[in-house]
Amino acid sequence: MKTLPTAMTPPPKPASRGFRFNQFLVAATVATVAASAICLAARPQPVAAAVSGSTMLIVKLADEHRDDAQQQALLRRVLTDGGLPLTADRPLGSGWWRLQGADSGNQAAWLAALRRDKRLAHAMPDLREQRASVPNDTLFRAADPANAQWWLDDQNDTSNAGVAGFTKAWDMSKGSASPVIAVLDSGITSHGELNPNLLPGYNFVSKPEYANNGGAGRSAGANDPGDALTQAEFNGNTALWDGCIVNPTSSWHGTLVAGQLGAVTNNGAGVAGINWNARILPVRVSGKCGGATVADMVDGMRWAAGLAVAGVPANPNPARILVIGFAGVTGASCNVADADANVAAAARLYSDAINELRNLGVLIVAAAGNQHGVVGRPANCAGVFGVTATNRQGFKAIYANFGPEVQLAVPGGDANNGATCDTELADLGIVSTINTGTNAPLAAGYGAVSGTSFAAPQVAGTAALMWAANPALTLAEVEAGLKASARPHVTAYALGFCSALNKDRCTLTTANGGAGLLDAAEAVKYAMTTTAYTAPARTSLGLQSTALSRCGTLQGSTAIPVPAPSPAPAPAPTPAPGPSPAPAPSPAASGGGGAASLGWLAGLAVGALSLNPRRRATHR
Secondary structure, X not given: OOOEOOOOOOOOOOOOEOOEEEEEEXXXXXXXXXXXXXOOOOOOOOEEOOEOOEEEEEEEEOOOOOOHHHHHHHHHHHHHHHOOOEEEEEEEEOOEEEEEEEOOOOHHHHHHHXXXXXXXXXXXXXXXXXXXXXXXXXXXXXXXXXXXXXXXXOOEOOOEOOOOOHHHHHOOOOOOOOOOEEEEEOOEOOOOOOHHHEOOOEEOOOOHHHHOOOOOOOEEOOEOOOOOEOHHHHHHOHHHHOOOOOEOOOOOHHHHHHHHHHOOOOOOOOOOOOOOOOOXXXXXXXXXXXXXXXXXXHHHHHHHOOOOOOOOOOOOOOOOEEEEXXXXXXXXXXXXXXXXXXXXXXXXXXXXXXXXXXXXXXEEEEEOOOOOOOOOOOOOOOOOXXXXXXXXXXXXXXXXXXXXXXXXXXXXXOEOOOOOOHHHHOEOOEEEEEEOOOOOOOOEEEEEEEOHHHOHHHHHHHHHHHHHHOOOOOHHHHHHHHHHOOEXXXXXXXXXXXXXXXXXXXXXXXXXXXXXXXXXXXXXXXHHHHHHOOOOOOOOOEEOOHXXXXXXXXXXXXXXXXXXXXXXXXXXXXXXXXXXXXXXXXOOOOOOOOOOOOOOOOEEOOOOOOXXXXXXXXOO
């Protein structure tokens, strides 16, 4: 598919929505995109490294403290004693050797004989490691980094430290049509990368003017007609639009989230999605005003899960995972005992609906919000899996809310919008599907965005991969596995810890950023082993660079002390020589002094990212 560049349009940012729209990337009609993905291979398994006419095995000697010649001699005796037609091909270090023999079909018997020999600690076939699953979608690893889906790509400590590592997860699970994932958002637009994976949705926006659908209000289907609100419209009826944010450009927010979760993948065009076999249920709860009313949101939640909603047809495709990209205004608690009776009542309504859904085993994932303050509602409600956003390097994104209600942190995009430290630390945003229309839908395309709304779908998508790998998992097991498998938060020393006084780019902790950074591959491993799962031993990655130091100074952050390198042990004193007895000669002096231990800090440099100022948004 050929993509065509389009002029950048300053995007809106409704205060009540958990996202920051930073840039259009490309606009292109995608009607020609294939309606189904290329047939996918089954989960890759290690296979024997085939050498024509030969069998390759690997063994480890129980006694590895010999030189290579001695090890080879011992191996010859082992092979001779066992009557095995194998030869030692080459050493692999630490007592490991590669063996070679004729391809006689007796590999299993040879391995059994080798494993019985007490002179060997291990025996195995020489396996070929399969490359991590990489889709062939053109924007997955686009030549222009500004168009690439770095958030789906490999995790590495140097340049992609914060990402979830979906490529490794796909080696174990590419997802399935079950569970259904519901996107409670602004609705959906027609897109060749989404249409094949969409289920029939519903529009729950009850106020006709907000629904923007010709006065119908609630209606079948979840089509997004656009949510732009111009200044002229606002001025023309201030009573109607009171409390709404003027947004001259439609957000197409639901289309973006749906693309993250379920874009047609491995079809040689466009973008990839987390679940290669997804079924996405669009549920429209937000319209022209930019936010969702509590009643419309709750109705949408209950219907998505398969519960009855008055006046609405039953949902024939109940979802097991809900993604909510909205966060109430800062300070809107979910405390049923709140001093404000209205807030307490809304909290009770949410809590009752959440309990209904949890009793059905439904996972509710919600964005923490973008006011770089306390977690918004419903992410702060008990029973909701709240998610905050980080920069691609793992420290908190400048806009992201944080607090004890957060369960996990995930890169949500942290693009250059002209704010403090953007030049030094901004990334390029989350690339996904979009519509190119300014007010009403036009051609389908792709865009880059930033916000906690685009972090939350990554957790939901990982949960879908987990359930695909093990459908018997309970809701509690999925939630526990997502957290038990998380990588530790990075430590950006110069940015300091996140706090009420340091709330822009900063270092999250388990007290305000959840269990850590989402690790999709480890989460799928957990799903496949559950009670037998043991998380790998990992420590916080330390980040240091000139850019981070400059940002810490600009923000006025209190830096985290950098651990000192491990000191070298003091040399043992040389004993004073005693008197030489006669007539025997004096013994040779024995100097003391252990080898110096050169401790070092795992503080990998984070370079300033290449940015395109022409694609910078003007509204945060």
